[in-house]
Amino acid sequence: MAVMVGFAERRRELLEAELQRMAAELPMLGVERSYLTGDLARGKVEVGSALELVLVRQTDEPFRRRADFFVAHLQPRVATRFWVYTPGEFEELGARDPVLRRALADNA
Numbered sequence: 001m002a003v004m005v006g007f008a009e010r011r012r013e014l015l016e017a018e019l020q021r022m023a024a025e026l027p028m029l030g031v032e033r034s035y036l037t038g039d040l041a042r043g044k045v046e047v048g049s050a051l052e053l054v055l056v057r058q059t060d061e062p063f064r065r066r067a068d069f070f071v072a073h074l075q076p077r078v079a080t081r082f083w084v085y086t087p088g089e090f091e092e093l094g095a096r097d098p099v100l101r102r103a104l105a106d107n108a
Helices: 002-023 063-074 087-093 098-105
Strands: 031-037 051-057 082-083
Touching: 002 051, 002 063, 031 098, 051 098, 063 082, 082 087, 082 098
Parallel strands: 051 082
Antiparallel strands: 031 051
16 A cells, blocks of 8 residues: 555655646636646546646637647646636636536636
8 A cells, every 4th residue: 555655745745846836827728717626636646547627718719628728838748637617617717617616616
């Protein structure tokens, strides 16, 4: 069991380092707000955990294509999931959208 704990701890370190690297670049990419969610936000990192970010940015891209911009510009070094909402969507959907509700709860 100690081996798995070591792997999970290493994964947490990798995710935190990647979060720090990306956070510095988000404002330059037009991100108005960002929220860490998922395993890292909850302090329950496992070997297969991904970095999960909800981003608020003005865009005309369809929802399903918005993450592509961040993958291309940030070139994640670990498994990363981006959910990108416009400011209007964030305000309108915040109480109903399960991803936004989870992100807001993780950051409360």
